Amino acid sequence: SRLIAHELGHDEVFCDMIYLAAPMHDIGKVGIPDKILLKPGKLTAAEFDTMKRHTTLGRDAIRQAEEELGKTMPFLHHAKEIAFCHHERWDGSGYPQGLIGNTIPVSARLMAVADVYDALISRRVYKPAFPHEQARDLIVEGRGSHFDPDIVDAFLVVVVGGLAQLRGAVIAAMALGILNAYVEWWTQASIAKVVVFVAIVAFLQIRPQGLIAS
Numbered sequence: 001s002r003l004i005a006h007e008l009g010h011d012e013v014f015c016d017m018i019y020l021a022a023p024m025h026d027i028g029k030v031g032i033p034d035k036i037l038l039k040p041g042k043l044t045a046a047e048f049d050t051m052k053r054h055t056t057l058g059r060d061a062i063r064q065a066e067e068e069l070g071k072t073m074p075f076l077h078h079a080k081e082i083a084f085c086h087h088e089r090w091d092g093s094g095y096p097q098g099l100i101g102n103t104i105p106v107s108a109r110l111m112a113v114a115d116v117y118d119a120l121i122s123r124r125v126y127k128p129a130f131p132h133e134q135a136r137d138l139i140v141e142g143r144g145s146h147f148d149p150d151i152v153d154a155f156l157v158v159v160v161g162g163l164a165q166l167r168g169a170v171i172a173a174m175a176l177g178i179l180n181a182y183v184e185w186w187t188q189a190s191i192a193k194v195v196v197f198v199a200i201v202a203f204l205q206i207r208p209q210g211l212i213a214s
Contacts, residue, residue, distance in 0.1 A: 001114040007154040013074075018107055021079035025086050025111050028058025040125045055096050058083030081105040086112050091145045101148075109148045113139060113155050116146075132159070 002019040006012075029037060032054050036047050043051060059080045066072045085099065085108030092100030120135035130138075136159060143152040 001110045017075040020075040028054035031057040078107040
């Protein structure tokens with residue numbers, strides 16, 4: 001998601017915030033029963049309704065973590081957006097709010113593409129891993145319906161040359177001796193890990209009664 005954001009022209013601060021926030025996108029799944037998360041077949045309508053709650057649970061857990069920590073950071077704002085809205089769809093058919101187009105936060109629109117691509121190329125209990133070409137084609141099929149068209153276009157550029165661009169950027173940064181930026185990033189990344197832990201603990205306090213039971 002960071003590389004896609006960079007390709008779209010977002011500044012380095014925003015890209016770094018997305019990079020830190022993205023791993024928290026599914027934190028709400030700690031509140032979903034294993035029998036649903038690990039089900040090898042298709043979910044029933046009732047099970048899917050329960051699964052969809054991970055978006056709200058994730059946002060609320062991060063919000064509670066902020067309260068427990070007594071502070072907030074910019075990337076946590078994006079983390080809440082991503083956790084809550086990464087299953088919204090460009091055409092308004094997503095959840096939990098049915099947002100449409102640019103009303104979906106850009107952080108969540110970026111995560112939607114990255115998350116689906118990662119899910120497609122990864123093995124799951126209900127499916128094998130898809131090859132890159134098939135996953136890419138499925139992303140393209142969702143352009144303008146599931147996904148923001150501009151983000152899909154940037155994704156296509158990234159999957160062709162993104163890794164080479166990233167390596168070049170890292171080498172350039174090292175040559176210029178920009179080490180302070182890395183130290184600051186690492187500090188924030190460490191805080192992100194703490195927030196995830198606190199969010200899980202906080203969630204265990206705010207979860208609906210019986211929701212976690214398998």
